Amino acid sequence: xxxxxxxxxxxxxxxxxxxxxxxxxxxxxxxxxxxxxxxxxxxxxxxxxxxxxxxxxxxxxxxxxxxxxxxxxxxxxxxxxxxxxxxxxxxxxxxxxxxxxxxxxxxxxxxxxxxxxxxxxxxxxxxxxxxxxxxxxxxxxxxxxxxxxxxxxxxxxxxxxxxxxxxxxxxxxxxxxxxxxxxxxxxxxxxxxxxxxxxxxxxxxxxxxxxxxxxxxxxxxxxxxxxxxxxxxxxxxxxxxxxxxxxxxxxxxxxxxxxxxxxxxxxxxxxxxxxxxxxxxxxxxxxxxxxxxxxxxxxxxxxxxxxxxxxxxxxxxxxxxxxxxxxxxxxxxxxxxxxxxxxxxxxxxxxxxxxxxxxxxxxxxxxxxxxxxxxxxxxxxxxxxxxxxxxxxxxxxxxxxxxxxxxxxxx
Ligand SMILES: *[C@@H]1O[C@H](CO)[C@@H](O)[C@H](O)[C@H]1NC(C)=O
Ligand SMILES: *[C@@H]1O[C@H](CO)[C@@H](O)[C@H](O)[C@H]1NC(C)=O
Ligand SMILES: *[C@@H]1O[C@H](CO)[C@@H](O)[C@H](O)[C@H]1NC(C)=O
Ligand SMILES: *[C@@H]1O[C@H](CO)[C@@H](O)[C@H](O)[C@H]1NC(C)=O
Ligand SMILES: *[C@@H]1O[C@H](CO)[C@@H](O)[C@H](O)[C@H]1NC(C)=O
Numbered sequence: 001x002x003x004x005x006x007x008x009x010x011x012x013x014x015x016x017x018x019x020x021x022x023x024x025x026x027x028x029x030x031x032x033x034x035x036x037x038x039x040x041x042x043x044x045x046x047x048x049x050x051x052x053x054x055x056x057x058x059x060x061x062x063x064x065x066x067x068x069x070x071x072x073x074x075x076x077x078x079x080x081x082x083x084x085x086x087x088x089x090x091x092x093x094x095x096x097x098x099x100x101x102x103x104x105x106x107x108x109x110x111x112x113x114x115x116x117x118x119x120x121x122x123x124x125x126x127x128x129x130x131x132x133x134x135x136x137x138x139x140x141x142x143x144x145x146x147x148x149x150x151x152x153x154x155x156x157x158x159x160x161x162x163x164x165x166x167x168x169x170x171x172x173x174x175x176x177x178x179x180x181x182x183x184x185x186x187x188x189x190x191x192x193x194x195x196x197x198x199x200x201x202x203x204x205x206x207x208x209x210x211x212x213x214x215x216x217x218x219x220x221x222x223x224x225x226x227x228x229x230x231x232x233x234x235x236x237x238x239x240x241x242x243x244x245x246x247x248x249x250x251x252x253x254x255x256x257x258x259x260x261x262x263x264x265x266x267x268x269x270x271x272x273x274x275x276x277x278x279x280x281x282x283x284x285x286x287x288x289x290x291x292x293x294x295x296x297x298x299x300x301x302x303x304x305x306x307x308x309x310x311x312x313x314x315x316x317x318x319x320x321x322x323x324x325x326x327x328x329x330x331x332x333x334x335x336x337x338x339x340x341x342x343x344x345x346x347x348x349x350x351x352x353x354x355x356x357x358x359x360x361x362x363x364x365x366x367x368x369x370x371x372x373x374x375x376x377x378x379x380x381x382x383x384x385x386x387x388x389x390x391x392x393x394x395x396x397x398x399x400x401x402x403x404x405x406x407x408x409x410x411x
Pocket of ligand 2: 033
């Protein structure tokens with residue numbers, strides 16, 4: 001009986017663990033502020049707006065440097081944009097704590113960084129090479145640095161397996177590319193950038209449509225683009241082909257807003273937002289909402305989630321979303337209470353929840369539940385393919401549940 005009770009308690013605990021947590025799990029500012037040696041590094045994570053981006057991500061490693069190493073960097077008098085690129089090269093998109101660093105398979109590993117993920121880096125510039133060295137040392141160098149070890153592991157500052165590891169390295173990683181003045185926004189080819197980072201189909205669709213010019217015309221004065229990932233665009237393709245020429249253009253222009261919005265900006269200015277497709281009475285607006293640490297876009301037909309940042313440099317931000325944004329002006333039919341046979345899996349996931357409950361009899365097409373936790377990872381596909389670290393989350397999870405179970409059985 002006691003065993004049963006314990007088992008039930010473990011089950012309910014593990015179920016509660018499975019629910020997505022509403023708040024960010026870590027706060028890099030708070031972690032670093034415990035040690036004044038890192039106050040300069042910490043200050044620049046805040047002013048470059050890297051801190052919220054670090055808090056939003058999971059399975060990462062922050063390579064911090066002390067104030068002396070930061071003053072070497074600051075003595076170069078770089079622009080804030082360049083400092084942001086340099087520091088984003090110090091955020092590895094994989095979890096490396098002291099133990100893992102000293103146990104790297106084959107003695108060397110290549111880690112993708114946030115610099116690589118934001119699309120500012122070309123070629124191998126966004127990768128950091130980690131190498132186990134003689135005498136228990138661990139060396140770090142940017143992959144484009146000709147193989148010289150630039151910095152070594154000093155100590156672990158904090159570790160929350162497998163969400164975030166904060167370590168100290170001996171000096172700033174030198175990277176001519178990160179230090180170069182950031183290109184002006186008008187020099188950024190937005191379709192090429194989207195193509196390279198998971199939004200190829202959206203970029204190609206845009207290039208074949210007059211809407212592309214609308215986006216280009218707005219870059220200089222401030223533009224935020226929400227580009228659906230390739231899987232979302234593939235699923236949406238039959239519906240897109242069905243639209244009139246004007247409808248296609250509006251649909252594409254609906255994925256941009258004519259102002260620059262950082263993630264913190266989107267979070268703090270929630271609400272109805274006009275888009276590039278808005279034209280007087282044709283509202284074509286959507287609602288920006290927070291969902292825990294995520295930002296979601298609600299169109300009355302779909303709720304899409306921001307899953308990746310491709311670029312975020314005033315006046316241009318491009319975010320990847322996990323669904324095509326369907327404006328009610330073009331897809332009113334989907335709102336009708338009697339569920340028309342859905343042509344694709346996406347249409348089903350997007351039909352109002354109430355209609356699913358009322359009509360039990362017709363066999364529902366395969367479900368793609370939009371709110372299940374399983375839905376969350378597929379957005380970060382770009383990251384996972386480069387760092388292959390997603391499995392550590394799961395591993396940590398099972399370990400937590402198992403150890404909790406063990407604790408209960410001992411009671
Ligand atoms: C890791 O992050 C997840 C998601 O944000 C959170 O639910 C979990 O509690 C975090 N783990 C720890 C040990 O803080
Ligand atoms: C993180 O911690 C800092 C300093 O303690 C605090 O000012 C900030 O509001 C925190 N951020 C979040 C998102 O909780
Ligand atoms: C990292 O750099 C070392 C030294 O240049 C090199 O031998 C190693 O192959 C590199 N590792 C990777 C994964 O590229
Ligand atoms: C951007 O790159 C695409 C190829 O991805 C090219 O077709 C297009 O002409 C470029 N646009 C500009 C403005 O250079
Ligand atoms: C295409 O439009 C027609 C007429 O509006 C509609 O009946 C059909 O379901 C649409 N097909 C798709 C794939 O949306």
